[in-house]
Amino acid sequence: MRSKGAFRTGIARDSNLTEASVSRILNELRKENIVEEKRQQTSNAGAPTGFVTLSKDIAILGIELSNSRLSFGVGDLKGTLDYVERMPASPQLSQQDFEHLFAEGTANIREWIGARGIALRQAAMSVPGYGREGGNPIYPWDIRRLALLLGEALPGVPLTFTNSVIAQAAFHRYSYPAGYDISGDHLFLFAGHGVAGVIVNDAAPVDAFSAFEIGHMVIERDGLPCRCGHKGCLEAYTSLRAISPIIGLSDADILTRGDHFMEALSVDPTARKALRERQFLLGLALGNALNLHSVPKVVISGWPSLMPEADRVAIADGLNQSLLGGYSPERLELAFIEPLIGNDPKAALHYAAYCFVRGGALDEKSGQHAALEEIA
Amino acid sequence: MRSKGAFRTGIARDSNLTEASVSRILNELRKENIVEEKRQQTSNAGAPTGFVTLSKDIAILGIELSNSRLSFGVGDLKGTLDYVERMPASPQLSQQDFEHLFAEGTANIREWIGARGIALRQAAMSVPGYGREGGNPIYPWDIRRLALLLGEALPGVPLTFTNSVIAQAAFHRYSYPAGYDISGDHLFLFAGHGVAGVIVNDAAPVDAFSAFEIGHMVIERDGLPCRCGHKGCLEAYTSLRAISPIIGLSDADILTRGDHFMEALSVDPTARKALRERQFLLGLALGNALNLHSVPKVVISGWPSLMPEADRVAIADGLNQSLLGGYSPERLELAFIEPLIGNDPKAALHYAAYCFVRGGALDEKSGQHAALEEIA
DNA sequence: GCAGGATAATTACACTGTGTAAATATGTGG
């Protein structure tokens, strides 16, 4: 799932099939107009080899609920957005008002694709906190009803839901050219409007991932109140909303400025000290989380990525207080990547592409499925 | 993996194969002397059906490092122990002294099985904290060297290592008749000499489980010192060693008395209050853990299972302070099972049985493999 | 321009393991 395509040799190697099997499978997929292939000369002598990409002619829909807004985007399997609409959506909306907003958005899409003769093949929606059987205390809406509404506006388009941090992790990991180059199992930690993580496992399909609600780990008994109703949650200390009073910007300002919001400031020493303390708590919670699910690498996407590297040492200090065996750079690799604040619904569109590839009647064990996953 | 065998119809159903395929596969396994089959009349008319069990003639070895002792046991695939030896093993032993102890134990086994003409087919060893790439701060020995020592004493016997809590979870879950009857994904939490958990996932093989080092989650900043070197770990509050001063028994006494250790006491109100506070902290950590890996059920095996049910409410109180969405019996099922204190090395023997079944050249995707797993 | 060599893709063939359904086996009751 790399969005940039693959050579036949690589597909064969990574899917554990022979070139012969890959050849048969690609013939099928070409007939179904799912992949495209361009032969390229890659050696001085010999026949050109095929470079296989996903078809550009497949339109998909990404819907994202984040940053207190509901975003819709139509694009292709590579993640190129051709249509975007973002609508304010407060968590305080009633179920009915929220559904009305959603229906309005899908009606606008129907109009846009109707004018262009575009047929949507897949939709995906990411929601913070989605997937927990215990319910979602932050967005209490019945999200599954949206499938009915989408079915009315866009009949026949399959819709898949996922947790926002899973879509974010998949997007940051696999999109081209932005994807980060960290292989192997790792924890992807996102500190934005919400704080959450996900274990990224190269051997598992993305839809087998589950979100780590690390933001609601209680790291300070009777601490700051959190929007989830408890006290002392990590998110109460480390979300963008939690640090906006420290740096003197509203979270709407932060959303407008995007990744550059920290540059525009002159953060005074007192604020920097407070931010370091928040990063220490992030490290403490991270260590606790890694005790439960040990991985050798952590990728952090959020405001700590925008902080000076000297301040990030506080995360290591916090890790040292909780991680079993202690922290050292040899044992645990910490990477920081740009959060790309305000890019919704790109992550959901990316997840829709993934779902399209994963979808249909392909037997998960089959060679065809394995080969297609290597192309994606 | 139920240790008690299965009917052909059940094997076919659970492994998603037809009776025809199961019939072919069982023929192969009978030829290899891995399974036995006894036909039983189960209906008023009609042919008798086959009840398939694992062969009793296969001898395996379980080695367990727990309760400050090194235990060896030889038995069969059903878990019946025929030989047991337990040797004191302090964590302060040097690598050399520990290896010497291990060699002594394996020499005794070689002598015992030699006198009886028994050929061991599989060995497994469970070690607290095993499997973490960051090393084991509690047992700092190089455990993998034991494979060399076993290879010298018992050539040709494959040895598999696992974390103690994984072996405990598999043992409590699948052994017969003791196995607990909770289906679906759940968290198995063991509070004994150490405190740890494991997510039990019926769809995944046991050796894909990984231990939850929930015992080393820091739940009290600058709290009680833990044997791992940090302060405020859950284990510092809730291991048997941590509560032994509260109830006025040494942990050696606890080990001797087994599951009955709480009955023999008259725990005064002050001690009961202190134990409830410890259970509250267990609940708080449990909630944090379930935020990261959400499951609908938790099975607790340890001293809280031996406490009065009224006192266990403290666990729910702690859960309510941390679990996202709060705790209610509808959302999260808590079950308590007897810990079977002091039964080492039964859990490791059970894991050895599992490894034998899992072992050999069976393709994981194959029907034969699936069928065998249903028998085990 | 063509032949030789190198490399890639295709395809004939054999093999494996499955499901289906027919054939066979094994019991009970009248």
Place this chain on the structure above:
DNA sequence: CCACATATTTACACAGTGTAATTATCCTGC
């Protein structure tokens, strides 16, 4: 002893794989 019910086995067809031979497609040198 036979009819009926149930279980097991097995012949057959099918699907998808790897192997290796065949075919295709390029570049270089003559």
